[in-house]
Amino acid sequence: MEKRHQEYLEYYQARLKKYEHNPLYPHSQESQEALYQAIASSKSLEEWGQKVENQQLTLKSAIALVKDKETARKKFYQDLNEQIRLHAPVKILEIVDSVKTEAELINTVNKIEGEVNIEITLDLFTQAIIDDLMMLEEIEVHQTAEVPEEWKKEINHDYPQELIDQGLKDWVGMVEPNARQWDPQWKFNLDLIWEERYRRLIPFQDEVLKKRVEQFKTYRGL
Structure with a gap:
């Protein structure tokens, strides 16, 4: 040999x-x-x-x-x-x-990975509620704070409303346009929050999360 x-x-x-x-x-x-x-x-x-x-x-x-x-x-x-x-x-x-052929194998795998990566990108927009949890809590704290009468309008209403208005502005001006670059028909799916891949990331009891979801809908205009 x-x-x-x-x-x-x-x-x-x-x-x-x-x-x-x-x-x-x-x-x-x-x-x-x-x-x-x-x-x-x-x-x-x-x-x-x-x-x-x-x-x-x-x-x-x-x-x-x-x-x-x-x-x-x-x-x-x-x-x-x-x-x-x-x-x-x-x-x-x-x-x-x-x-x-090897070329067909490479091209086919890459094509599938590219298509699924778009699905993953769109799915990850569900994490918006996780990113917003601190803000939702801050809004709630100000809305429910016990303050002197002369401060109620500013603390309990005006400031929380400013935060909500900014949240809606950012959603319409940034989040939705970004998502719709990948899918022009994209809409936030609230049901996905309860899917295991996201639910396990939120360490709240269901009742607390339900309340946060309602607050999130108000904050983001959903």
């Missing part, structure tokens, strides 16, 4: 060992085993190259790695109940076995 052939053999043997006995990479182990056996059973690098081409071993190796990674990512997002982020691995796994 030529020195270069031996070096390639050792290289693909090392690649195989990288995935052996790793439960996250069953498809990659299988594909690397095929590559290793192809070169180990070849009398020359030319023969090995022909086997790789005829059996599409490089493409199969790329597909295997994508399948392993996306299968792991799918389980991770399922365990977290991250329904939007789950879309990417699900869609990729649906099509990965049908691609015909």
